[in-house]
Amino acid sequence: MKLRTTGATLCAIALAGAALTGCSSDNEAADTNKDSGTSASEGGAERGPITFAMGRNDTDKLKPIIEKWNEAHPDEQVTLSELAGEADDQRDTLVQSLQAGNADYDVMALDVVWTADFAANQWLEPLEGDYAIDTSGLLQSTVDSATYGGKLYALPQNTNGQLLFRNVDKVPSAPDTFEDVIAACKEVEGDCLTTQLKQYEGLTVNTLGFINGWGGSVLDDAGEPTVESDAAKAGLQALVDAYNDGVIAKSSTAATEEETNLAFTEGNTALAINWPYMYTNAQEAGVNFEVQPLVGKDGVGVSTLGGYNNGINVNSKHKQTAKDFIEFIINEENQLSFAEASFPPVLASIYDDAELVAKHPYLPALKVSLENAQPRPVSPFYPAISKAIQDNAYAALTAGKSVDDATADMAAAIKQAS
Numbered sequence: 001m002k003l004r005t006t007g008a009t010l011c012a013i014a015l016a017g018a019a020l021t022g023c024s025s026d027n028e029a030a031d032t033n034k035d036s037g038t039s040a041s042e043g044g045a046e047r048g049p050i051t052f053a054m055g056r057n058d059t060d061k062l063k064p065i066i067e068k069w070n071e072a073h074p075d076e077q078v079t080l081s082e083l084a085g086e087a088d089d090q091r092d093t094l095v096q097s098l099q100a101g102n103a104d105y106d107v108m109a110l111d112v113v114w115t116a117d118f119a120a121n122q123w124l125e126p127l128e129g130d131y132a133i134d135t136s137g138l139l140q141s142t143v144d145s146a147t148y149g150g151k152l153y154a155l156p157q158n159t160n161g162q163l164l165f166r167n168v169d170k171v172p173s174a175p176d177t178f179e180d181v182i183a184a185c186k187e188v189e190g191d192c193l194t195t196q197l198k199q200y201e202g203l204t205v206n207t208l209g210f211i212n213g214w215g216g217s218v219l220d221d222a223g224e225p226t227v228e229s230d231a232a233k234a235g236l237q238a239l240v241d242a243y244n245d246g247v248i249a250k251s252s253t254a255a256t257e258e259e260t261n262l263a264f265t266e267g268n269t270a271l272a273i274n275w276p277y278m279y280t281n282a283q284e285a286g287v288n289f290e291v292q293p294l295v296g297k298d299g300v301g302v303s304t305l306g307g308y309n310n311g312i313n314v315n316s317k318h319k320q321t322a323k324d325f326i327e328f329i330i331n332e333e334n335q336l337s338f339a340e341a342s343f344p345p346v347l348a349s350i351y352d353d354a355e356l357v358a359k360h361p362y363l364p365a366l367k368v369s370l371e372n373a374q375p376r377p378v379s380p381f382y383p384a385i386s387k388a389i390q391d392n393a394y395a396a397l398t399a400g401k402s403v404d405d406a407t408a409d410m411a412a413a414i415k416q417a418s
Contacts, residue, residue: 040186051105051108053105055090056084061334107322108310112309117382126312137347137411145159165271166271166291168288176299179358185246194259197243197253212236213296216231217229227411236406265281310326332349340356381417
């Protein structure tokens with residue numbers, strides 16, 4: 001298994017693609033409904049060929065699944081539409097089509113942070129009634145990322161969570177809390193902890209990790225900013241203090257995932273926060289290392305969730321086929337293929353497969369990370385929220401802005417955006 005990636009990992013990173021057999025959809029029901037002429041509004045039974053849109057960076061994991069589906073469903077073929085590699089370009093393409101009311105794409109692989117935006121714009125068919133899907137076997141954090149206003153608007157496809165990588169030669173014992181990290185770093189010569197604090201989405205992700213890991217949040221259930229709470233301020237203060245005190249490497253404010261990857265695999269940092277793709281790279285580099293979930297104030301920390309959610313275009317003429325196809329993607333065999341390809345699955349049981357864990361030893365730690373993970377703020381205004389977090393966290397880290405001022409300005413910018 002070899003996977004190289006860059007900052008695009010924030011959208012959907014790492015674990016995938018073995019031989020696939022079987023089909024989870026109900027073929028008899030499908031045959032009954034084929035070509036029935038029933039409209040979606042009359043019962044959601046309309047079936048037929050569909051188009052699945054996804055960014056080209058990760059379509060290699062889906063192609064075998066699409067081929068298997070097409071073999072079993074000759075009258076309901078799935079055509080893959082590969083979108084651009086950059087997330088912003090993918091989103092622009094989808095938004096232009098949806099704003100025009102088109103049905104160019106029946107199923108869309110959405111970055112988790114887009115789901116609320118697309119749902120709020122009424123571009124997605126809610127997965128209820130005729131389109132209801134059982135999500136009880138999925139990691140709950142992934143389901144939360146696909147839920148908006150109490151409704152499930154997309155089905156999680158794959159996910160991702162951050163891990164704490166530790167060079168055992170530099171830090172022999174695993175830390176249980178962030179105070180343990182601070183204590184360990186006092187004994188380390190050179191850089192201790194490297195993470196992504198450059199002013200881009202990685203800074204948002206890691207700032208959220210500290211805010212959430214100290215018990216704070218950015219938004220409440222009503223969408224109101226909560227970054228001025230004592231817990232949120234304590235989390236941001238812990239991040240700023242760690243940077244100022246040298247616990248977090250100064251190079252982190254210029255680091256994306258790839259700079260973090262290089263620092264750790266080249267032995268230049270004792271600890272690193274990164275996504276699971278770095279595990280293989282560190283192995284190949286010969287680093288003596290271990291991984292664990294992130295650590296927070298009182299124990300296991302809070303990773304920010306990555307991955308894709310599959311949404312059904314509200315204008316699709318073949319929604320029942322679309323529903324069956326996205327459900328097919330999360331069956332056990334297909335999710336196992338994701339894990340084999342370092343594309344973290346959403347089906348919880350996959351992480352307990354002993355044979356798979358023997359091949360990919362980081363899976364138990366990743367499962368704990370995902371079980372404790374939180375989605376980024378679920379809001380149709382997420383881009384503005386992310387900018388507010390980045391701008392003010394970066395100023396607190398590098399320009400001496402106080403945490404009180406940073407969180408007050410964050411809250412003001414979030415309120416203005418919404």
